[in-house]
Amino acid sequence: MIELKNVTKTYINGEIETHALSNVSLSINDGEFIVILGPSGSGKSTLLNLIGGLDQPTSGSIEISSQKISNMNHKELTSFRRENLGFIFQQYNLLSTLTVSENVALGYYLGHKKIEVEDMLESVGIKSHSDKYPHQLSGGEQQRVSIARALIKEPLILFCDEPTGALDETNGKHILALLQKLNKEFQTTIVLITHNPAISLLADKVVKMNSGKVIDVSENKEKADAKSINWS
Numbered sequence: 013m014i015e016l017k018n019v020t021k022t023y024i025n026g027e028i029e030t031h032a033l034s035n036v037s038l039s040i041n042d043g044e045f046i047v048i049l050g051p052s053g054s055g056k057s058t059l060l061n062l063i064g065g066l067d068q069p070t071s072g073s074i075e076i077s078s079q080k081i082s083n084m085n086h087k088e089l090t091s092f093r094r095e096n097l098g099f100i101f102q103q104y105n106l107l108s109t110l111t112v113s114e115n116v117a118l119g120y121y122l123g124h125k126k127i128e129v130e131d132m133l134e135s136v137g138i139k140s141h142s143d144k145y146p147h148q149l150s151g152g153e154q155q156r157v158s159i160a161r162a163l164i165k166e167p168l169i170l171f172c173d174e175p176t177g178a179l180d181e182t183n184g185k186h187i188l189a190l191l192q193k194l195n196k197e198f199q200t201t202i203v204l205i206t207h208n209p210a211i212s213l214l215a216d217k218v219v220k221m222n223s224g225k226v227i228d229v230s231e232n233k234e235k236a237d238a239k240s241i242n243w244s
């Protein structure tokens with residue numbers, strides 16, 4: 013369970029104050045597939061950075077599994093993140109001098125070591141590419157590697173910031189279908205950020221943002237299949 017209460021984030025650069033988030037309250041249940049939807053600059057990444065313990069709120073509280081991460085110091089936050097959270101981004105952030113299986117092994121060593129590297133590569137459909145280097149893979153395949161590296165730790169929550177932002181429709185849908193499958197298979201809570209409204213059809217819960225505020229939270233009675241959505 014993730015619980016945000018009256019969370020505010022103000023960036024101050026010199027004399028300029030940016031109110032990136034104002035008074036956001038939100039709860040997310042374990043195992044849910046959450047889509048955070050909003051235009052560029054609406055505060056989506058800021059929200060993800062705060063829930064993901066990459067930054068601290070200006071005010072308000074954030075709890076994950078009854079642990080108040082908004083009160084943690086830098087060191088506590090780092091170990092909380094390492095133990096419990098996984099991240100994927102629009103850029104795949106793979107290490108170019110390591111093979112696919114070595115990249116995924118990095119996640120293995122940081123985590124609970126319950127899932128073997130081979131099995132994880134199989135789950136994300138890139139086992140046949142184990143010994144290749146990132147530059148020998150397509151964008152969609154590289155994103156699979158970064159998902160494998162994040163999930164092999166068995167995080168409580170997987171944060172995905174515009175995970176299909178650099179992919180074409182076909183590859184984007186494959187990645188979304190994979191995230192749907194993994195959400196079921198591992199019961200990992202997924203928090204996915206996008207500006208593509210079609211992707212919100214995949215969510216259990218859709219959080220709409222605008223100008224640093226949550227303007228709507230709605231639940232989908234039935235979730236669409238990633239393959240069936242109209243890409244926009």
Ligand SMILES: Nc1ncnc2c1ncn2[C@@H]1O[C@H](COP(=O)(O)OP(=O)(O)O)[C@@H](O)[C@H]1O
Pocket residue numbers: 023024025030031032050051052053054055056057058059
């Ligand atoms: N480190 C930062 N310093 C100053 N302003 C920032 C910083 N990060 C984000 N912002 C500002 O906060 C607002 C929300 O940004 P962001 O959360 O990145 O939006 P989104 O991910 O929805 O595009 C924007 O106005 C952006 O310029």
Ligand SMILES: [Mg+2]
Pocket residue numbers: 056057058
């Ligand atoms: Mg963003």
